Amino acid sequence: MCYEDADVVAFMDIQPVNPGHVLVVPREHFESLDDIPPSLAMHLFEVSMDLAPIVKQIGAADALNIVINSGAAAGQDVFHYHVHVIPRRPGDGFDVPLPFGGSEMPDRTILDVHAARIIATYRDPVASRSRQERRSTGERRRVE
Numbered sequence: 570m571c572y573e574d575a576d577v578v579a580f581m582d583i584q585p586v587n588p589g590h591v592l593v594v595p596r597e598h599f600e601s602l603d604d605i606p607p608s609l610a611m612h613l614f615e616v617s618m619d620l621a622p623i624v625k626q627i628g629a630a631d632a633l634n635i636v637i638n639s640g641a642a643a644g645q646d647v648f649h650y651h652v653h654v655i656p657r658r659p660g661d662g663f664d665v666p667l668p669f670g671g672s673e674m675p676d677r678t679i680l681d682v683h684a685a686r687i688i689a690t691y692r693d694p695v696a697s698r699s700r701q702e703r704r705s706t707g708e709r710r711r712v713e
Contacts, residue, residue, distance in 0.1 A: 572593070572616060572620060576595060576609060576612060577595055577596065577612060577613055577616050579591050579620060579654075580592055582653070585655075586657075586663045587630065587658065587661055588656070589625075589630070590654070590655050590656065591653075591654040592651050592652070592653060593651060593652040594613075594649065594652075595613060595649075595650060595651075598649055599650045600648045601639045601650055602637065602650065610650075613650075613652050614635075617652045618635075620654055621635065621654055624655075624656050625656050629656075632656075632657040633656050634653070634657060634663075635654055636653040636655060636665065637650075637651075638653075
């Protein structure tokens with residue numbers, strides 16, 4: 570254990586990418602980003618940000634990744650929401666390649682269509698009200 574408070578713990582990953590790899594985890598169980606209350610997700614990110622320069626220093630790293638895998642298709646294999654803080658060094662063999670080499674640049678109109686759909690959904694009054702209520706009440710979708 571390298572950090573704890575009433576809501577969050579941080580500990581060393583038992584299968585680290587590099588020495589110093591830390592997991593930041595809520596004490597309460599939430600399966601994914603879809604389930605965790607936004608205020609708690611933000612707290613996990615704040616703790617990750619506080620630990621990041623320390624992890625980088627202790628891991629003798631040049632850089633770091635802060636990674637969240639949410640859902641099996643995104644690489645999540647432990648279904649308890651968590652944040653990875655990974656110290657990185659040149660040539661360490663770990664890769665999160667962006668832009669992704671397997672993707673092609675779409676026509677600009679496709680990008681515009683996706684952006685318009687996101688904007689419309691985000692501005693939808695019912696969806697917006699639901700997001701605001703969830704934030705203000707701390708509503709949680711519990712996963713048992």
